[in-house]
Amino acid sequence: MLTRTIAIHYVNAALRGAVRRGHDVTGLLATAGIAEALLADERARVTPAQYTKLVQALWDALDDEFMGLGPRPSKRGTFPTMCLLAVHCASLGDALRRGLAFYDLFDVRPVMTLGEHDGVAAFTLSTAGVDDPDRFLVESLLVLWHRFSSWLIGRRIPLRGVDLSYPEPPHGAEYHLIFGAPLRFSAAATTLTFDARFLRMPVVQDEAALRRFLRNSPAELLSRRDYGADASSQVRRMLGGGVVGLENVAARLGVSAPTLRRKLAAEGTSFREVREQLLRDQAVASLVRGGESVEELALRLGFSEASAFHRAFKRWTGTSPGTYRGGSVG
Incomplete structure (x- = not known):
């Protein structure tokens, strides 16, 4: 997991x-x-x-x-209707412009615009008139439009950068997982930038694919966190696949252990932190899913005894394993 x-x-x-x-x-x-x-x-x-x-x-x-x-409000069904209009366009640029024009009909806030200059496309959100102190709506829309655009052309669009017009929040470490791109806080505007050549790429989806896409979207799009191209994601996959130890992981990635340490440090993390995050996420997923005792889970994750796992879990999440098991339903 x-x-x-x-x-x-x-x-x-x-x-x-x-x-x-x-x-x-x-x-x-x-x-x-x-x-x-x-x-x-x-x-x-x-x-x-x-x-x-x-x-x-x-x-x-x-x-x-x-x-x-x-x-x-943006009534239920607005996003699927926009998708239906966009999926019949020839290119991504046409699809985005048609989708934004559709939202303009409803005087939607925040205002969304698409621009292009010197080979760089910019998707910008204006937060004027939006009472969203957590910036949750703004960030969700950025994620949603980027991932929908990638789906339309059948490949992930790498972002050149993400500008956010507010200071870095306490949970700033999550942003790299969400966007997978260089971030700049306290910028003049809230904008995603990417290579404009993607705007000319053909839309490869159709209505049948759209029906499948919309079964869990956009909620499923908003829940994704791992872009997987950086060193920490590669390390995480190696550890999750059973490779043990920094030296072994580095060898599998074709770099030396000191080089891997430097790459992880440049991403603001470390080998130990990546390993602990993986264990934390595996533990949370198992507890919510059920079917495994805390003792069995502790042993599977490499803890010598359940009490050591309890201490680690409290350090990771601030509460006991039982709180997560008690919160799960269905």
Whole structure:
């Protein structure tokens, strides 16, 4: 199980609109199998499946794809309708322009624009008039449009950079996992940039593929965290595949151990931190899924005794394994 878990910040941020409108947060969390006690600890994590269920529950409760965070709702079905218009376009550029023109009909906020200059395409969001202190809606829309664009042409579009018009938040480490690109905070505007040649690439999807795509999207798109091209993701995959130790992982990646250490340090992490994050995510996923005792899980993850696993889990997530097991449903 290599899937990355998601910081509790994103659960709290997603719930903000529902709270404003007086909805029962307890019920929404129960639908997603998330223990309410986790909301109070910034170290807590949820699985992508839990997060997807939460987003879907919020759409159902609010009838709003913007989850109560925009100045006016974006009714359920707006995004699928835009996708249906876009999938019939010849090129990605045509599809994006048609999709943005569709949203313009509803005077949607935040305002989204597509520009091109000197071979660089820029997708920009204006946050004017949006009461979104967590920037959750803005970041979700950036992720959604980037990943939808990649799906349209059948290949991931590497981002040249991500400019965000606000200071780096405490959970800034998550951003590299979300965007997989160089980040600049406190920028003049909130913009994704990529090579403009992708705008000329043909749309390779059709309506049948779109129906499959929309079964769990856009919730599933928002729940992904791992782009996999950086050193830490490569190390994570090696460790998840059973390769043990820094020297062995480095050899499998074709570099020396000191080189791998330097690459990880440049990404703001270390071999030990990557390993601990993998163990944390494996533990959270197993506890939520059920079917394995804490003792069995501790042994599988390499702990000599359950008490050592309990201590490590409390350090990783701020709470006990039982809290995660108690929060899961279905």
